[in-house]
Amino acid sequence: MKTKNSVMSQIEKINLKEKFSKFSDHWSPKVIGQLNHQQVKVVKFQGDFVWHSHENEDELFMVIDGSFTMELRDKTIEVHEGELIIIPRGVEHRPIAKEEVSILLFEPGTIVNTGEVRNQLTVEKPDHI
Incomplete structure (x- = not known):
């Protein structure tokens, strides 16, 4: 059992x-x-990603540096530094970045970055840094 002090000693910025x-x-x-x-x-984007969705997971994308376009089947949304977008589960989407963009993601640990699509961009188990 973890003590309060052992948990607090693990807290770092x-x-x-x-x-x-x-x-x-x-x-x-x-x-x-x-x-x-x-x-x-954290992730860096540049170029076009694949159209995909996540059946069971929502995703939050927050732009730390740069900007990107989130394509949805019925509209396109520009997301700039200091802004975020939440993609609900089941919504087909595709991020595109003309220039490199740095993104902070919040998503369940069960998520695979390409959703149900599997290709050379699929990351089944992301590295911890």
Whole structure:
């Protein structure tokens, strides 16, 4: 059983700039923390992702640096630095970034980045950094 002191000794701040500096690959989320049943991840986008949806999970995308376009089947939404977008489960979507963008993600640990689609961009088990 964890004591209050042992739990408190594990609490540390997370520096997002430092985390983003640890990788350069695109479309490959990295886990930086856990919040209840949600994982906190960082990812860099550039180019077009695949159309996909997540049957059982919602996703939150928060732009830390840059901007991107979230394509939905019935509209397109521009998301800029300091803004976020929540994609409800079951909604087909595709992020696109003309320039590199740095994103903070909040999503369940069960999620696969490409949803039901499996291809070269699929990350089944993201790295922890």
